[in-house]
Amino acid sequence: MHPQRLTPKERLQLSRQVMPAQDAAQRRANFAEVNLGLPETLALIEADRCLQCKNPRCMLGCPVNVNIPRFLELLSQGRLPEAARSLLHDNALPAITGRVCPQEIQCECECIRAKKGESVAVGHLERFVADWARAHPEAVPVLTAPPSGRRVAIVGSGPAGLTAAGELARNGHDVTVYEALHRPGGVLVYGIPEFRLPKQIVDQEIDRLRQAGVKIECNVVIGRTYTVPELRARFDAVFIANGAGLPAFMNIPGENLKGVYTANEYLTRVNLMAAFAPDADTPVLRPRCAVIVGGGNVAMDAARTARRLGAERVVIAYRRTKAEMPARVEEVHHAEEEGIDFELLCAPLEILGTDRKWVRGLRCVRMQLGEPDASGRRRPVPIPDSEFVIECDMVVSALGTRANPLLTATCRDLKLNERGNIEVDENGLTSMPGVFAGGDIVRGAATVILAMGDGKRAAIAIERYLLETKA
Numbered sequence: 001m002h003p004q005r006l007t008p009k010e011r012l013q014l015s016r017q018v019m020p021a022q023d024a025a026q027r028r029a030n031f032a033e034v035n036l037g038l039p040e041t042l043a044l045i046e047a048d049r050c051l052q053c054k055n056p057r058c059m060l061g062c063p064v065n066v067n068i069p070r071f072l073e074l075l076s077q078g079r080l081p082e083a084a085r086s087l088l089h090d091n092a093l094p095a096i097t098g099r100v101c102p103q104e105i106q107c108e109c110e111c112i113r114a115k116k117g118e119s120v121a122v123g124h125l126e127r128f129v130a131d132w133a134r135a136h137p138e139a140v141p142v143l144t145a146p147p148s149g150r151r152v153a154i155v156g157s158g159p160a161g162l163t164a165a166g167e168l169a170r171n172g173h174d175v176t177v178y179e180a181l182h183r184p185g186g187v188l189v190y191g192i193p194e195f196r197l198p199k200q201i202v203d204q205e206i207d208r209l210r211q212a213g214v215k216i217e218c219n220v221v222i223g224r225t226y227t228v229p230e231l232r233a234r235f236d237a238v239f240i241a242n243g244a245g246l247p248a249f250m251n252i253p254g255e256n257l258k259g260v261y262t263a264n265e266y267l268t269r270v271n272l273m274a275a276f277a278p279d280a281d282t283p284v285l286r287p288r289c290a291v292i293v294g295g296g297n298v299a300m301d302a303a304r305t306a307r308r309l310g311a312e313r314v315v316i317a318y319r320r321t322k323a324e325m326p327a328r329v330e331e332v333h334h335a336e337e338e339g340i341d342f343e344l345l346c347a348p349l350e351i352l353g354t355d356r357k358w359v360r361g362l363r364c365v366r367m368q369l370g371e372p373d374a375s376g377r378r379r380p381v382p383i384p385d386s387e388f389v390i391e392c393d394m395v396v397s398a399l400g401t402r403a404n405p406l407l408t409a410t411c412r413d414l415k416l417n418e419r420g421n422i423e424v425d426e427n428g429l430t431s432m433p434g435v436f437a438g439g440d441i442v443r444g445a446a447t448v449i450l451a452m453g454d455g456k457r458a459a460i461a462i463e464r465y466l467l468e469t470k471a
Helices: 008-012 040-048 057-061 068-076 080-090 094-100 122-135 159-170 199-211 228-234 263-271 297-308 329-337 448-468
Strands: 151-155 174-178 215-217 237-240 260-262 289-293 313-318 341-344 346-353 359-372 378-391 394-397 435-437
Touching (some): 057 068, 068 080, 068 122, 080 122, 094 199, 094 448, 151 159, 159 237, 159 448, 199 215, 263 394, 289 297, 289 378, 297 313, 297 329, 313 346, 435 448
Parallel strands (some): 151 174, 289 394, 313 341
Antiparallel strands (some): 359 378
16 A cells, blocks of 8 residues: 555655666667566656546547546555556556557646646556556456357457457457457557567457457458458458558659568568568568668667667658657657667658669658648658768668558448548448448558557447347
């Protein structure tokens, strides 16, 4: 039990606690997790910083609607089992979101303390409580409901699919998740590197869902093994959450040279197929100099991975300034600490190759920011006569992903938008009765937590649908 209860004034005097991390010089040579987690003493102090507002705006910023003040108050009192039960009731994957969720632009930016100082470290505390729950499973047993007799199919075992599966299984439904790859987890295992999200943690979170009754079948490609109409004929409802796994390309000369990867391929090989091992079946290049084109979290992941695989120099080429980078501030900071170079306000024009068709450089042009574009950010405009070459032997394109048409091409009744994403209503219902969708296949490439929010909303809508259609 926490030995002391603080007054609001005393809570305001507490400073935000700093998350311990691996030293940059050491971690750039290993794949162990960078952030080390708050020890219990610091977690209790940080939890005491929550002012327990009568109008908790932090919850407004949470896509899965975690009752943040409740689990923080229980934590501040030292009541860890109750804090863990509260958190797990609201969030099916808290050890994951505590590591990769962009809290700084969601719950933490809504924290009242952020108005005149630093917000409560909600993400660090979510990670602490979730890790405590993983270490003490006997204190947070998995609860199961009586069987409802209804069956739900979920396409994709990424964050949206797993969240929906957990919510629906909790209500007693027979849930089967179909995963195209040989291992469940979706982007959590193929996209996010070990040093940000250890695969053991993903596996443990998935095991908890299995204990709740969720069945997962891997190596099942919806659109090939089964179609959506076939699933709909066998199940009472279907939730499509197969992500957006089709990479975007730069569409510049030289993109077919040897030594050019999309970030999707590069990270999948390393993260899912252990390409870092000397005897890997699907090895990747070990370049002297790698250039990563892009400015999001995926670009940071690819750059930091290349550094860990021995690249002497790694450059992130981004067409805007650091202020416009969509990557998390923490990821940019960690990349800088690890010696990643940033070539800002530049855009690629051509990948240069040797006589043997291997990459030898990236020809770029300097940019300046003009008027805002449709995204609200100032549009980068080329500066005349400013071309230059970055000498390198590997280029990785990290420009995002789009919808893979494999599933939708075999289901003409699904209405799509102009980008090939599935159209849904406010409840995640598609144009097909009983078929719902969410995550990146609906909204385009986005964050883990937004996909989870879609999964939770869809699960609520599916529950209502099952009740309305009950025989």
